[in-house]
Amino acid sequence: MVDLIPVGQAVPAPDGTPLAARGNHQDWLLSWHPPGERPEGRAHGASGVCVAGADLVLVSHHGGHFGPPGGRPEGDETDLETLCRELREEACVRVTAAGLLGFSRSECVAGPELGLVLVRSFWRAEVLVDPWEPRFEVPHRRIVPAAAALDEVWDYADGSVRIMARVLAEARLA
Template sequence: MGVITVSAVCFERADGAVLTVRKRGTEAWMLPGGKPEADETAAECAVREVLEELGVEIAIAAIEPMGEFVTTAANEAGFALHASVFRTRAAIDPQPRAEIEAMRWIDPAVGIDDPAEAPLNRELIFPALVAERAVGRGPSGVEGAAR
């Protein structure tokens, strides 16, 4: 089985909703992001992809690592996905660009059960966010941080 490596950003609104996007010609909703270019760090890739896909310019300092995740690729049958995921609560005004056909904000507690969400979101990202919410942790992992 081949492995696809990507970087992605989990944009979280104050109400806990997460931005997901759908690429043209696909069914799965996923976090904005994409494949790294040569000599590009995971964070640099995430920042570049968000600018290309959503017109959102964000500084590397405005994102924090959420983790490294391995699951099944959403749109490439027979491939595993290795994702470096970053998170931010930066206020943004995204606009679908490039290969992005649609975008939506979704509550992770709802997205866990949405078969249209990519495996990365349903199986790993959304459950982690729901668990954080349950113990009152915010994006930085600080007890009692606002959600």
């Protein structure tokens, strides 16, 4: 099992450099790509750094590892449509403005999905926070000062945390 660490302890991922990660009992290479350089691969959804004034909205599936909400597309949704729906479902927020930060590319290099390439978009989303009424797969929400993002957002101590450090840097939270 890989340990979790605060994103603030990680060096942000550089453009296009493969970084090793492990997930779902498989080995992956992750890389960061700027907004104008969407990499090839299967659309794997959208995630958003949710900014509500001076606060950041984070979610968790199990109450310990908090990060930005997001999810996979339904039907022929665009990345922006996926973002708005997923943020509403997972974090009970409404997107008022969103800017694309970039893309993460994940290539499975060992395991049952060998060769699979997934691409996720990351956004900075200005949001309005609605009452917390969890109805989907995310039972925990936390609202923290945006200035504390580097200490509040944790990720796995591999390439994943470097991608998240880049996301927060691009969102101007790092």
